[in-house]
Structure formats: structure tokens, C-alpha cells
Amino acid sequence: MKLVFAGTPEVAVPALDALIASGRHEVAAVVTRPDAPAGRGRRLVASPVAERAEEAGIEVLKPLKPRDPEFLERLAEIGPDCCPVVAYGALLPRAALGVPAQGWVNLHFSLLPAWRGAAPVQHSIMAGDEITGASTFLIEEGLDSGPVYGTVTEAIRATDTSGDLLTRLAFAGAGLLAATMDGIEDGTLKAVPQPAEGITLAPKITVEDAHVDWATPALRVDRVVRGCTPAPGAWTTFRGERLKLIQVTPVPERTDLAPGRMAIGKNSVHVGTGSYAVELLWVQAQGKKPMRAADWARGVRIAESETLGG
Secondary structure, eight states: OEEEEEEOSGGGHHHHHHHHHHSSSEEEEEEOOOOEEETTTTEEEOOHHHHHHHHTTOEEEOOSSTTOHHHHHHHHHHOOSBEEEESOOSOOOHHHHTSSTTOEEEEESSOTTTTBSSOHHHHHHHTTOSEEEEEEEEOOSSSSOSOEEEEEEEEOOTTOOHHHHHHHHHHHHHHHHHHHHHHHHHTOOOOBOOOSSSOOBOOOOOTTTTBOOTTSOHHHHHHHHHHTTTTTOEEEEETTEEEEEEEEEEETTOOOOOBTBEEEOSSOEEEBOSSSEEEEEEEEETTSOOEEHHHHHHHHTOOTTOBTTO
């Protein structure tokens, strides 16, 4: 098939690579978000998908909005049979959905209908799921509601951050998306409507969602930290400033600390929660680089009465 691939961040690159490497389909063009300011100089930088496509000599389309007439005209000129999508980052209008004969097929990082929305991996970790996966489905105008072509499953490990899990899913999902394109082309794969039961939503994680409440149980604190790492980053407050929490680990044997109360050891920092304590392993103070929590605690000289979170 002739394909136009739509995607933007690094997590979409393995799928693009898989489609290029398959040799079975022609990736005629790539659609990605416009260049965005990045770094201290805030200079405009192309998306990871754009950079990879340019390396491969593939035409790159960067519409400000996918309903722009110039983009729709060029898409029609290319005449793709199917448009695979991975984390493109913009809503596709009806005019675009109707261009490819086989539609737009999205690789979504959950087992649909669970966790429809922008942040499925973060929500699955924060909810304490043990299993997640990736799904390919035909895009409709509803939110991730289209019929499903295929799935792969992935176990969520006890120490997984959303970054760890998303990396594994990106590679597993790349194979799934390539296989889906093959199945659509040869007619062996049919999309199956999603069940009406088991629908959960995964909206974008906000900074406030990432604010750790020390009155919640230790497992919840751990899941919030892992689910919000690397972005947007879990945080608490200390002396009126934000303290980013990069890594913690539950300490079930320690139950003597009130929520937010710290116990500083020679090489450890324990914090009380609504159940048992967690140990802070890595933190980042405002304007500082990430550091081991024990080093941070020595540097700020914590008084016995001080707590995290006010």
C-alpha cells in the first residue's frame, strides 16, 4: 500500500522505522506537527519524526492544522491507501479522514477500550494496572472509539516509570502496526468494534495531577511518581518551593512517620504517608540538577520539625 505516516514525538519513530524497513509498503510522506521552540535558546526544532523522515528522504508535511486546505490538497494528490498514526498530536478533520480508502489507523498505547485519551500509559501506572498493551484501530470522529484491528500485551513492572513502559510499548507497537498494514492489504484482517463495557478515560496529566499527597497510601505515592516520570514530573513542596520527586520506593516495615514527616539517615531519607513510609531516592530542587535524596537532605540541613508538602 501507499502510506502517509502521521506522528510527532520520539515514541512514534520506531513505528515509522518498522514501516520503512518492511519493504512491503511505500511510505510516500510523513505528517507531523510544525517545528517547535526548544532548549535554552528557544530555537525552532523539527520533531523527531520529521528528522527521521528527512534522513530517509521522505516528504514531510507540517500543517499548522490538518484542516488547512493546502495540506488536504497535497494529501489528496499523494493519494494514500492508508494513513498509519502514532501520537500525531492533532485532531483529524472529516475531510482528511475520507482521503485514504483504508482510512487512518492509529497505534494507541493501551488495551482499548481501557484508557482512551492522551495519557494511557501514565494512567495505567497510576491506577495500579498489572497488564497494559497497545492497540491498532480505525480512527473515527469519537475519542479512540473506532473498531480494533489488533493488540499486543505488556506486563507493567513494579519499578516501571511511564517513560520505561512507553519505550517498550513503542517497539512492541511498531511490530503490531506493521502487521496491521500487512493484514489490511491482503484482506486477512478485519476491525472489530470495541465492547461497550470497560471504557476508561486517560486525559492529559496536569501539573496538579502530579502533586503528591502524602496523606495517601505509600503505593499511591509510588504510582504517582512513576506515572509522572519523566513528564510532567511528580512534585511536593519544601520550604515553600517545589521539589521534584524522580524516584521513590515503598518501605513497608516503617510505619512510625506521620504523612510528610521525614526521617534522615546517614544515606537515606524516609517520608511518612497515609500507610507506611517511602524512601526518597532521587529528587530535584528548583534550579538544581537531579541528585540523590540523601545528598539533597545533607545540603539543606532539614530541621526535625520540617515536613514535605507543608
